[in-house]
Amino acid sequence: MEPLQTTIKTLINTPIQIKSKSQAKQIHAQIIKTLPTFTSNLLSIYSKLNLLQESITLFNTLHSPSIHNWKSIIKCYTSNAYFLESLNCFVKMRAMGIYPDHNVFPSVLKSCTQLMFFKFGESVHGSVIRVGLEFDVFTGNALLSMYSKSLRFSAHQVFDESPERKTVVQNGQNERVLKHDNNTNNNFKSYNEVSYNCRNPSTLNQMSNQDQGNVQMQNVRKVFETMPERDVVSYNTLILGYAQNSMYDEAMMTIREMGDAKLKPDAFTLSNVLPIVAEYMDVWKGKEIHGYGIRHGFERNGFIASGLIDVYANCKMVEDSYRLFCSLPEKDCVSWCSMIAACVQNGLFDEGLRLFRQMLRANIKPVPISFSSVIPACAHLTTLPLGQQLHGYIIRHRFDDNVFISSSLVNMYAKCGNIKLAKCVFNRMKQRDLVSWTAMIMGCASHGYAHDAIVLFKQMEMEDLRPNSVAFVAVLTACSHAGMVNDGLTFFNQMVKHYKITPEFEHYACMADLLGRAGKLDDAFGLICSMPENKTGSVWLPLLAACRVHKNVELAEKVVEQINEFDSDNVGAYVLLSNIYFSVGRYKDAANVRRMLSKNMNKKEPACSWIRIGEKVHAFIAGDESHPNYDCIINALDILFGHIEKEYLITCE
DNA sequence: TTAGGGTTAG
Numbered sequence: 001m002e003p004l005q006t007t008i009k010t011l012i013n014t015p016i017q018i019k020s021k022s023q024a025k026q027i028h029a030q031i032i033k034t035l036p037t038f039t040s041n042l043l044s045i046y047s048k049l050n051l052l053q054e055s056i057t058l059f060n061t062l063h064s065p066s067i068h069n070w071k072s073i074i075k076c077y078t079s080n081a082y083f084l085e086s087l088n089c090f091v092k093m094r095a096m097g098i099y100p101d102h103n104v105f106p107s108v109l110k111s112c113t114q115l116m117f118f119k120f121g122e123s124v125h126g127s128v129i130r131v132g133l134e135f136d137v138f139t140g141n142a143l144l145s146m147y148s149k150s151l152r153f154s155a156h157q158v159f160d161e162s163p164e165r166k167t168v169v170q171n172g173q174n175e176r177v178l179k180h181d182n183n184t185n186n187n188f189k190s191y192n193e194v195s196y197n198c199r200n201p202s203t204l205n206q207m208s209n210q211d212q213g214n215v216q217m218q219n220v221r222k223v224f225e226t227m228p229e230r231d232v233v234s235y236n237t238l239i240l241g242y243a244q245n246s247m248y249d250e251a252m253m254t255i256r257e258m259g260d261a262k263l264k265p266d267a268f269t270l271s272n273v274l275p276i277v278a279e280y281m282d283v284w285k286g287k288e289i290h291g292y293g294i295r296h297g298f299e300r301n302g303f304i305a306s307g308l309i310d311v312y313a314n315c316k317m318v319e320d321s322y323r324l325f326c327s328l329p330e331k332d333c334v335s336w337c338s339m340i341a342a343c344v345q346n347g348l349f350d351e352g353l354r355l356f357r358q359m360l361r362a363n364i365k366p367v368p369i370s371f372s373s374v375i376p377a378c379a380h381l382t383t384l385p386l387g388q389q390l391h392g393y394i395i396r397h398r399f400d401d402n403v404f405i406s407s408s409l410v411n412m413y414a415k416c417g418n419i420k421l422a423k424c425v426f427n428r429m430k431q432r433d434l435v436s437w438t439a440m441i442m443g444c445a446s447h448g449y450a451h452d453a454i455v456l457f458k459q460m461e462m463e464d465l466r467p468n469s470v471a472f473v474a475v476l477t478a479c480s481h482a483g484m485v486n487d488g489l490t491f492f493n494q495m496v497k498h499y500k501i502t503p504e505f506e507h508y509a510c511m512a513d514l515l516g517r518a519g520k521l522d523d524a525f526g527l528i529c530s531m532p533e534n535k536t537g538s539v540w541l542p543l544l545a546a547c548r549v550h551k552n553v554e555l556a557e558k559v560v561e562q563i564n565e566f567d568s569d570n571v572g573a574y575v576l577l578s579n580i581y582f583s584v585g586r587y588k589d590a591a592n593v594r595r596m597l598s599k600n601m602n603k604k605e606p607a608c609s610w611i612r613i614g615e616k617v618h619a620f621i622a623g624d625e626s627h628p629n630y631d632c633i634i635n636a637l638d639i640l641f642g643h644i645e646k647e648y649l650i651t652c653e
Numbered sequence: 654t655t656a657g658g659g660t661t662a663g
Contacts, residue, residue: 106654141654236655271656303657310658337658372659407660438661446663473662480663506662513663542663 020049047072052080067098075107083111087120100127102136109142118150140227141234148220148241213245230261236268243276251276252285265292267301274307278314286311290324300329306338313342333364341373349377353386366393368402375408383612384416403429407436414443434465442474450482457491469501476510480517488514505531509539516546521555528562537563537570544573548580556580571597 027042043062046055055076062069070093077086090108093100100108105128112121125143133139224230224238235258242251251273255265270289277285286308293304305328312320321342328335336359343352356374360366371394378387391409394400406429413422426432426440437460444453457475461467467475472495479488492511495501503511508531515524524543528535540563547556556577563573574597581590610619618627627633 110654138654143654145655231654233655238655240655266655268656275657306657332657334658339658341658367658369659376660402660404660409660411661433660435661440661442661468661470662477663504662510663538663 043072047076078107086111105139106142113146144237240272271303278310283315309338318346344373352377379412379415411439419447438471445478450478453478473506480514485518513542516543537567
């Protein structure tokens with residue numbers, strides 16, 4: 001044999017030496033010239049190098065691909081996120097009577113998981129059992145991952161009937177081969193329980209999301225326990241399942257079990273568990289993981305870093321988030337977005353926007369998620385011009401189809417006072433979710449369009465969207481602003497009785513405000529007293545304000561007593577009480593309250609308000625006379641108050 | 654074969 005041919009054969013047998021596309025192509029050329037029968041061996045090299053186009057071209061030249069060729073092309077499709085093509089190949093391979101081996105199933109199962117083709121995945125599972133690969137650790141891990149994700153996407157029945165899935169099925173002439181026989185294998189029995197629970201909508205509908213998650217994970221756990229061999233990936237997959245179903249104790253327990261099995265947590269383990277640590281605001285556990293990460297050389301891992309940024313931010317330790325962020329030698333889009341979100345969620349809106357500008361200057365291209373934190377920052381700061389600039393960027397980069405972005409734009413325009421643009425964005429949305437509707441309802445409510453808000457709420461219900469507690473806050477706010485007592489009571493009862501939503505602080509506050517404004521002071525008092533907990537000052541203050549309007553001193557005193565019980569430092573309550581005494585001519589009592597306030601209470605932090613005129617923001621603090629146009633402003637206010645008083649007297653007549 | 658960030662609250 002020629003020396004060149006020998007070299008090529010050696011290279012093909014030890015493909016690990018071929019590390020680049022150009023090397024692979026050179027060998028390909030030599031094979032075509034000197035060893036054409038070896039062409040198919042090259043496919044595994046292209047596949048290992050993840051060269052999809054080259055793999056497809058070569059695969060298409062093969063007349064009767066071997067199991068190795070099928071394995072290579074399926075793996076290459078899956079690793080390049082061509083999941084549908086991967087499944088199509090699998091079905092074609094089965095139709096040709098070729099049995100898959102342990103290298104094929106993990107890729108196929110991953111494709112099923114990514115496409116949410118869970119029914120199809122179950123049939124692949126049947127195939128796994130038929131070829132006796134149920135104890136293969138890679139295949140077992142892929143099954144664990146698929147089953148633990150199948151509940152999170154419980155709409156899988158819809159996806160399984162999608163046109164893409166039908167194409168996969170039609171391409172396979174012999175799909176029935178994939179169907180499993182669930183009576184043949186004890187090990188399969190526990191897998192089958194998982195599938196049963198995933199598919200039984202009548203059982204699932206009666207359970208809360210958390211309960212569904214618990215049941216699902218109990219079954220995934222059973223699958224895990226039947227695996228004869230488990231590696232770090234098996235544990236990581238189980239931990240991720242627990243984390244995604246908010247099962248904190250179980251996730252932590254599984255990490256301990258990993259130690260018992262002499263397996264060390266790796267970067268995946270840490271980053272899988274961090275979201276749940278953030279959710280539970282367990283700063284000590286976060287610090288423990290941070291320390292472990294540093295000790296084991298994971299401090300530059302972007303996944304762990306963004307998880308830790310979230311943990312610190314959720315624990316209101318945004319400075320620690322920032323320190324960690326700054327220590328990252330390479331910051332990707334996710335680390336920037338995590339840090340921006342950390343600022344915005346902690347009320348540091350200007351800082352969030354500053355970081356966003358810095359991110360653009362660092363040539364990090366924003367993705368749709370990047371805007372989900374900066375638009376709310378504009379909304380909170382009511383900076384319409386900046387919000388509009390961002391909107392322009394979003395349109396130019398065609399991100400305006402994203403439901404998160406559009407919902408926050410609706411909210412931003414409404415908060416910045418432009419309800420017309422808010423409606424325009426809302427009406428142009430191709431898809432709307434509960435948050436989009438709620439943002440629009442709240443926008444209408446805060447602009448005084450109570451009727452529109454109620455119509456939207458009912459339209460939303462007609463679109464089969466189940467309102468949550470925030471949506472009820474929005475519609476109750478609308479009723480409250482428009483003095484629609486009966487509608488408000490109807491919505492409140494509907495929320496409790498029909499939707500089984502337990503009223504929260506905000507609902508009670510809305511209802512107390514609504515009843516108080518309508519003069520139903522005793523009803524409002526009774527409602528707040530019926531609150532099971534959290535009867536802090538701010539839920540009582542609207543009622544106290546109503547007592548002032550309706551000059552009910554007796555009830556105001558009772559309300560202040562109640563506030564004293566839960567929130568004895570509430571300066572606002574005493575200021576209001578003093579004003580009530582003043583308004584009914586009890587000047588001595590008013591003066592006593594004021595005196596008591598100045599003696600015993602800490603000074604209230606002065607409130608700040610601001611207005612943007614053109615490019616300039618004018619800020620005002622209570623008692624501050626420093627504005628250059630102070631006198632003009634006071635004169636204008638006097639004129640306005642005069643008009644209000646006149647209108648009020650006409651209404652009373 | 655396993656992993657990240659987001660929208661609505663008088």
